[in-house]
Amino acid sequence: MPISRIAIGSADEASQPAALKAALAEFISMLIFVFAGEGSGMAFGKLTHGGPATPSGLVAAALSHAFALFVAVSVGANISGGHVNPAVTFGALVGGHITLMRGILYWIAQLLGSVVACLLLKYSTGGLETSAFALSSGVSTWNAVVFEIVMTFGLVYTVYATAVDPKKGNLGTIAPLAIGFIVGANILAGGAFDGASMNPAVSFGPAVVSWTWTHHWVYWLGPFIGAALAAIIYDTIFIGESTHEQLPTTDY
Template sequence: MAISRIAFGTKEEATHPAALRAALSEFICTFIFVFSGQGSGLAFSKLTGREATTPASLIASALAHAFSLVVAVSVGANISGGHVNPAVTFGVFFGGKITLVQGLMYWIAQLLGSTFACLVLLFCTGGLPTGTLGLSGINTTQGLVLEVAMTFGLVLTVFATAIDPKKGSLGTISPLAIGFIVGANILAGAPFDGASMNPAVSFGPALVSWSWENQWVYWAGPLAGAAVAALTYELFFRPLIQEQLVADRGTEG
């Protein structure tokens, strides 16, 4: 069972050069992702003189987030795994793939990367406020379930294409698959709750703008969705994959 493989790690792990490089990678990759995603919204508002709440801005936001996430995941894939998201890190930890110490280092790096991206945008745009996520026409329970559902799809995609030991050629296109599911979820969920799927995406703008309304939804929903996705893959899909691997080795022998 996946939960039986959860490891806490050691304090020495926190100062290991490889762990520090991985954390730096998460900082940089999250910066890239949030800078482009938030920047696209600011650019749209500046060019149109309106808030980024139109169908055109929705498509632009989905494309900007999808493209930048493909790049961010690709950059970090061979260094840190390219999580770029505390929810993904939590799912990977819950699936027994990284230790708690490493996961906490990733979280700190991701939250700092998001915050730094928003501060740079604030400076470069002459003080334009970064957009904070909020609920529109739905209550907190609906927003929570929406975040759970969207993050479930995202983390399940991560496990299937980036973590699965039998991913084969899917491993080469995993950044595309991950970027596409985020872009698609933004098209589906952004008009209702901003489509976070990523606590770092909501945390950085909230900290810089000091606006924390319903922030818990953007933590509880993604973390719960990630945990369910990790358990689903490890309990229902992983045994079938391992059986196939054994069968393949038997055939080769």
């Protein structure tokens, strides 16, 4: 089972130059992603007074997040693997492709990147609110958890198929594009119900800056369960013990 491959790593791993560079890459990639994604929603709201709650706003949010994630994954791929998502890092941890110590570094960097991006947005827009993720009317917390599980499952399954699988071959070259596409598609599917986060860091930054924590746990529990399920299923069925190998940083 993939979960048996979880490696803790050594404490001094956190001070190794390669690990610190990888964490910095995750910080920068997350900053790029959240600034563009959250910023597009703020800009659309300013121009239309409707924001992402309108059909056109939902399409704009899907496109901006898809484009921004494609770039964010691409620029970090050769350094950190381009996770740009604590749930993706958790999925890689469950499959034994990253140690817990390095994963913690990634999580800290990803959360900080999101917070800094939202602070920069608030300052540069003259104090406009960076709205926290919220549930739509009629959507319960457990409805939203299921949404986040399914959407993040699709995201992390795509990551495994296009970037982690050692048999991927030339398919790895389109991994950032495929990852961006699935996030954009999921926003179109779930954005009107719970905002379609799929990424605890993307939810964390706006929550910190706006200091709004209502139902925030949904955007951690759902993505982490979905990521773990995708990692276990893909790694067990399609990679397996015989073909499993440690994921090189330069690969993804």
